[in-house]
Amino acid sequence: MTTFPPEKAPKPGLNIYGYPAVNPYKLTIAAEELGIPYNYITVNIRTELESEWYLSINPNGRVPAIVHVKDDGTSATVFESGACLLYIAAEFDKEHKISHPVGTPEYWAQLSWLSWQISGQGPMLGQAAHFNRYAPEPVPYGSWRYTAEARRLHTVLDKQLSKTPYLTGPHPTIADIATFIYAHSSAWIGLPPPSPSEFPHIATWRDRLLARPGFRRGLESPVPYPFSDDRVTREEGGEGQEFYVNVRRWGSRGIRSATERWWREGGGRVLGVPSDGANLGGVEGGEGGEGEGGK
Numbered sequence: 001m002t003t004f005p006p007e008k009a010p011k012p013g014l015n016i017y018g019y020p021a022v023n024p025y026k027l028t029i030a031a032e033e034l035g036i037p038y039n040y041i042t043v044n045i046r047t048e049l050e051s052e053w054y055l056s057i058n059p060n061g062r063v064p065a066i067v068h069v070k071d072d073g074t075s076a077t078v079f080e081s082g083a084c085l086l087y088i089a090a091e092f093d094k095e096h097k098i099s100h101p102v103g104t105p106e107y108w109a110q111l112s113w114l115s116w117q118i119s120g121q122g123p124m125l126g127q128a129a130h131f132n133r134y135a136p137e138p139v140p141y142g143s144w145r146y147t148a149e150a151r152r153l154h155t156v157l158d159k160q161l162s163k164t165p166y167l168t169g170p171h172p173t174i175a176d177i178a179t180f181i182y183a184h185s186s187a188w189i190g191l192p193p194p195s196p197s198e199f200p201h202i203a204t205w206r207d208r209l210l211a212r213p214g215f216r217r218g219l220e221s222p223v224p225y226p227f228s229d230d231r232v233t234r235e236e237g238g239e240g241q242e243f244y245v246n247v248r249r250w251g252s253r254g255i256r257s258a259t260e261r262w263w264r265e266g267g268g269r270v271l272g273v274p275s276d277g278a279n280l281g282g283v284e285g286g287e288g289g290e291g292e293g294g295k
């Protein structure tokens, strides 16, 4: 049986395990939109992500995760932000304020956009942030590839929002919540914040979501969201800039050492680069230029 440090043990009700980074804010926004009480437990991402007690909640060692201790004494543990949002909707949104009833066409649309977010928008924009903000050495190809992909995904989102006020209809759902937090972090990721000229429908949707008390409260929990477009843009070149420089330096070092661990075989030998470089040459007798395009 896992022993928790007393202050990290789940309490009766909904426990959100998080840290002031992007994904955990999805859950505080959802909880605040629904007006459900929750206990926020901060996971120290330097020292606790791979602790035995946290891995017993999230075997992937990332935040967020939830533990719901129910009134009857049973509990449910869920990791991955998309699964946590679906859980919160299933357990706490019986009136479908931020979700659609299971099995309806709107439900499948919600699941499609949520899947798009967790498998595409999140990872691609995350890689853009990696190469633009954290890479310990300049990697122009990585920056180019993922920043361009981030713009493509913004374009997909903008087009959908040109047809409907929220992703799946007249009210926001967990799919909007998940997508919003990344769209609202464009400047940090390395794109200009969605503007009325370039991404007009994202800009209007974002402003509409930011006007909602639940979104505003969720963005303050446990501390004001550090990577929002307004905050990052305001601090750029200003006094608060030091915070971001430190986040980047510290993040860069942490990512390098964490990656180093996985760049070795069991015996400690450093792995070679798996590519044979064939992609770098010209193509003989082929049309070329029709790559798969990625995710």
Ligand SMILES: N[C@@H](CCC(=O)N[C@@H](CS)C(=O)NCC(=O)O)C(=O)O
Pocket: 021, 022, 023, 024, 045, 049, 061, 062, 063, 064, 079, 080, 081, 082, 118, 122
């Ligand atoms: N696919 C996961 C991603 C979770 C994730 O990467 N969380 C980040 C914070 S936004 C994290 O735990 N970072 C810590 C680290 O990489 O060491 C989800 O949606 O929950």
